Amino acid sequence: MVNKSGFRSPWQVGVALFLAFTLLFAAMPGISLAAPSERPLASNYIYYTVRTGDTLTRIASRHGISITTLMQVNGIRNPNHIYVGQVLKIPTGPAGCAFSHTVRYGQTLSGIAAYYGVNMYRIAEANRLDHLSRLYAGQVLCIPGTGGPVHPGPVDPGGLYYTVRAGDTLTAIALRYGTTVYAIMSANNITHANRILAGQKLFIPGGYTPPPPKPPVHPQPTPTPQPPTAVGPWTGLYYNNVNFEGAPVVVRQDAAINFDWGTGSPHPSINPDFFSVLWTTTANFREGTYRFYATSDDGVRVFVNDRLVVDGWGIHPAQGYFGDIYLSAGYHTVRVEYFEHTERALIQVNWARL
Secondary structure: OEOOOOOEOHHHHHHHHHHHHHHHHHHOOOOOOOOHHHOOOHHHEEEEEOOOOOOHHHHHHHOOOOHHHHHHHHOOOOOOOOOOOOEEEEEOOOOOOOEEEEOOOOOOHHHHHHHHOOOHHHHHHHOOOOOOOOOOOOOEEEEOOOOOOOOOOOOOOOEEEEEOOOOOOHHHHHHHHOOOHHHHHHHOOOOOOOOOOOOOEEEEEOOOOOOOOOOOOOOOOOOOOOOOOOEOOEEEEEEOOOOOOOOOOEEEEEOOOEEEEEOOOOOOOOOOOOEEEEEEEEEEEOOEEEEEEEEEEOEEEEEEOOEEEEEEOOOOOOEEEEEEEEEOOEEEEEEEEEEEOOOOEEEEEEEEEO
């Protein structure tokens, strides 16, 4: 309103000046009217797009933050009012993100940290993880720091790729790389454990670290047994895997269990590594206590009438074992289980009456 003299009132002048200054500051680049605490640096966020089936609770849990924090950062008043395609800001702490990593099944925090060359505790702090082992497939992690992945070539964080060779089984591959058959099947969408093909490329999850080399073999002295009771031949079932799976590749009669195959194999059809053998025989014993001896590289178990007498089941260089058992006079069944992991293959079994 203008008075009769043509001048505006002080109130009108004040309003006009306020509006002018507001428009001026809004037009200037880099100037914001919001309080600084409401505008943290963009590097403190990762961004997540809501997908079908998502809930705010699930998204908050996946990223290791509270639902309250997620609502406050995104200005959400009703936790049930999110929609597919909505982009949410996920706070990641003061460190900032050099990379955004989506967790795959079987990956570990230590494996991801090694891949990006970042201490895993920094990743845990940046993502507010209370438990280092609680990762979920699909979880998006902020990777702090400025460096890039430290593994050259086509290496996937938390695992590696392996090309199946003739004679391979999932059990042997899982044993070799320190993971499980189920983890490999899940990571590669395999529905049948026995259906893998030579040349097939598999992703091996789990942040595999190659095992240390075997120590040099120093054969240990083994007590010399008395001449054993005469026995018939052993029936040997030979398998191209380490746990007697499927049908044996070779079935034959062995006069004695006294083999040192070195780095070779028992038969042209048997792999030089990752094979197993199951021997059985029935022998006539005199009454008394018997000591059963076994020397092996790698695992060996000896059963008498299905009772475990010698247990050297494990991956190790040539090592001697023995165990005692009382037997009544008559026939008893002896079973020997053996597996070879890698490098030298050796197995010797004998017994003597004490």
